[in-house]
Amino acid sequence: MVDSEKEQKPESTLGDAQPTAPIAESPDSEVVRRALTRLLRKRVKKFMALAPAVRADAEPRTIHDARVWSRRLQQAVSAFFPKPRSGKVRRLRRTPRRIRRALGEWRNCDVLLEMVAKQQRRTRSEAKRRAWVLVHDYLLQKRSKEVARAEKKLRRLDLGDYTALAQRLLGQPPEETPEVLMARLGDSARRAWNKWQTGLSRAQETRAADDLHGLRIATKDLRYRTELLYDVGERQLKARLQWLADLQEALGVWHDRQVLHEAVADALSQAEILLNELQAARILLAELETDRSRKSEDVEKIFRLAIEHSGESWSVNSPVSLEVKE
Numbered sequence: 001m002v003d004s005e006k007e008q009k010p011e012s013t014l015g016d017a018q019p020t021a022p023i024a025e026s027p028d029s030e031v032v033r034r035a036l037t038r039l040l041r042k043r044v045k046k047f048m049a050l051a052p053a054v055r056a057d058a059e060p061r062t063i064h065d066a067r068v069w070s071r072r073l074q075q076a077v078s079a080f081f082p083k084p085r086s087g088k089v090r091r092l093r094r095t096p097r098r099i100r101r102a103l104g105e106w107r108n109c110d111v112l113l114e115m116v117a118k119q120q121r122r123t124r125s126e127a128k129r130r131a132w133v134l135v136h137d138y139l140l141q142k143r144s145k146e147v148a149r150a151e152k153k154l155r156r157l158d159l160g161d162y163t164a165l166a167q168r169l170l171g172q173p174p175e176e177t178p179e180v181l182m183a184r185l186g187d188s189a190r191r192a193w194n195k196w197q198t199g200l201s202r203a204q205e206t207r208a209a210d211d212l213h214g215l216r217i218a219t220k221d222l223r224y225r226t227e228l229l230y231d232v233g234e235r236q237l238k239a240r241l242q243w244l245a246d247l248q249e250a251l252g253v254w255h256d257r258q259v260l261h262e263a264v265a266d267a268l269s270q271a272e273i274l275l276n277e278l279q280a281a282r283i284l285l286a287e288l289e290t291d292r293s294r295k296s297e298d299v300e301k302i303f304r305l306a307i308e309h310s311g312e313s314w315s316v317n318s319p320v321s322l323e324v325k326e
Contacts, residue, residue, distance in 0.1 A: 033178045037170055039231055040080055043073045044166045047096060051159055054103065056147050060110035067103050070096035075224045079185050081169070082176075092166055095157060102153040108259055109143035115260050119287075128287070131280035138267035182232075189229055192222040200306050207299060209258060215306075216251040223248055240309060247305045254298040257291065264288050 050066040077093040085093070116139065120132045199218040203211040223244035230237045265288075267273065268281050 035232055036080065036178065036181060039228075040076050040170060041166070043069065043076050044163060047073045048159070048163050051099065054099070054150075054154065056151065060107075060114070063103055063107050063110060067100045067107060070100040071220070071224055072227070074100075075228055079188060079225075079228055080181065082184060088165060088169060092162075092169060095159070095162060098157060099154065102150045105146040106143065106150050109139055109146055111256055112260055112263050113139050113143070115256060127279065128283055131277075131283040131287070134273060134277060134280050135264055135267045135284065138270075139263060142263075185225075185229055185232070189222070189225045192218070192225045196222045197310065200310060204303060212251070212254065212299065212302070215302075216248070216255055219244060219248050219251055243305070243309050247302070250298070250302050250305050254295075254302060257295070257298065261288060261292060 047066075047069045050062065050069055053062050054066050073096045074093055077089065077096075081089040081093070113136065116132050116136045120129050120136070123129060123132075196215075196218040199211070199215040203215040205211075223241065226237055226241055226244060230241055264284055268284060274281055
């Protein structure tokens with residue numbers, strides 16, 4: 001969703017360079033600079049408050065929030081520290097991404113377990129409830145493996161000086177004016193908007209799962225870049241942010257249903273279930289067929305929401321007197 005980590009290290013980088021004389025700034029520029037710096041510090045603080053809470057016994061909401069704030073932090077770092085980035089800045093950006101990816105399947109299992117629990121609560125058929133127990137048990141086993149795998153990956157990450165590193169980098173004398181920084185934020189959002197438009201056209205043309213997934217990723221990218229602009233003062237983007245949140249939710253419902261179908265198929269692919277639980281297997285296949293018939297409804301809702309603002313142009317106000325939303 002963001003640019004590749006494979007970036008050439010410059011001879012003189014932000015993290016390793018000797019301090020230079022600060023660029024002269026107007027009073028308005030100083031307001032902008034302070035606001036943007038405050039925003040990044042706020043995101044570092046929020047992310048670092050969540051990271052230690054990621055444990056095997058953590059609530060699903062904690063895992064979800066850690067992933068969301070890792071994305072917000074990564075976007076902010078990418079925006080505030082342009083290429084070419086120093087090794088220290090790349091670490092600041094890379095760490096939240098690695099944590100988010102480590103938690104991906106863990107989060108999927110939590111979501112699917114809740115979906116299966118709803119299926120069990122909905123039915124009055126004892127046979128159907130027993131059939132969904134098979135999927136529930138399969139997901140519990142998978143979650144246990146994913147939690148162990150994630151914890152192993154997280155142990156390799158040293159978060160001990162992450163906040164201190166962020167503070168040091170933010171304390172460096174600015175190498176560009178706030179006006180240049182805000183222009184780059186706007187360009188980044190415009191690029192995300194153009195990429196989203198391309199993804200929408202592709203998904204409408206093919207309606208393939210891979211292309212819908214690509215639209216889902218492009219929507220997240222656009223939403224968080226737009227959110228970044230809103231947080232530093234572009235208040236006219238509020239309506240667009242709400243639309244993107246609604247669209248992301250619709251895409252999430254479609255995605256979760258797809259992943260649930262895959263989990264049911266995986267559970268039924270086990271020989272012991274097919275041999276010993278034939279009735280449950282037949283019930284689950286029938287449930288799967290019924291649920292898959294709703295796919296077209298999910299997709300149509302996605303496209304209805306998507307086209308609401310798809311014809312709009314992208315505009316950003318002049319970057320003066322901005323304040324961070326607390």
